[in-house]
Amino acid sequence: MSKTLSSTQRTRLTRHRERGSEDRSDLYAIIAEALVCHVGIVRDGEPVVLPAIHAADPDGPDEGGTLYLHGSVAAPWLLQAPGQTVCATFTLVDAVVLARAAFSHSMNYRSAVVYGAARRVEDPAERDHALRLIVDHVVPGRSATLRANTRKELVATTVIAVALAEASVKARTGGPKDEPEDLAAGTWAGVVPLTVRAGAVEPDQDGPIPDDVRHRLADW
């Protein structure tokens, strides 16, 4: 797989090109860290944006690797997506950047926007693999500790795949970038870093928290 993303008309950055990355590993890192993505489809000519959980497989069968999404067979967006181009957007907000001027306020973030034709995954082995990856996206290693999906559960689930071939990646880091004339004004400015943290686990089952969950908690 190419280590770089080659931009297309859809993925070429028009604003703040200096924030872009063409490194495919940055794309995979953002997708791995984002717990959910926002998937856009077009329905009756209008946009629909829904949050979804996902997983990426760099060794998946699609060009650039495969992004997997899943949901109920009854979910309209999963019925409508196959064959059409979908847009999956991943956003990590790393900090609020408070500048001297309102105009210079910003956020530090890492984001990725993926475009691709959605493919309905029909092959049982690929479906099983995708569903395991989605569980492991949330808690690495957890799928191996769970019973296999039943036939009824599999029938009730739609899995779609999108190639990780066409994507833009953008990030902002650092402090406020005020105009020189604003620096002397004395207005307080600074960066407030933000992170997602886990609170106290609420067990629903007796017994020790398993290793996979403990390891995941250490990252939160």
Next chain:
Amino acid sequence: MSKTLSSTQRTRLTRHRERGSEDRSDLYAIIAEALVCHVGIVRDGEPVVLPAIHAADPDGPDEGGTLYLHGSVAAPWLLQAPGQTVCATFTLVDAVVLARAAFSHSMNYRSAVVYGAARRVEDPAERDHALRLIVDHVVPGRSATLRANTRKELVATTVIAVALAEASVKARTGGPKDEPEDLAAGTWAGVVPLTVRAGAVEPDQDGPIPDDVRHRLADW
């Protein structure tokens, strides 16, 4: 303003209707807590989903109140949005729900999906008001501590408005909902609450952290 959201074909929930809310105050609460939203537009017949910062004004001029979005005049999506229907989606991930079976895994979340025709805000007073609301969305009260926007800054900024009239609100709370036959299996299950927390502030300016920022930090 009506206290309830009346559903339309676009906003009627098709899955897990019991998670829905028609209380407009729930919509405003989610929009207030979400630091960013994901905005979908249609470009050349295909979906584009981008993260954006926003603010809501319950007393805004649009039916149901007004959602404001802004950005550079050079941003293609802000040029294309006016006149077309946009979809703005707000997602708060409150917890990861680890069940006994992969199929029963879930997340606790609060989300809102808003549909509406984007209106380009031209009136200088409304533009100024919207830009202040967007600053105050991040740090309430901060806009009053900043100098006014310059003419050059205003010319460089596009503001769009979307009515908060047509929206769906959905939330999941609680623990795993496993099938009875899985409860005896002994697989560990539980809920991992997640919250966004602020780290140590990185000042870019001497002097004490102002009250507005300190109050905001107390919520993170």
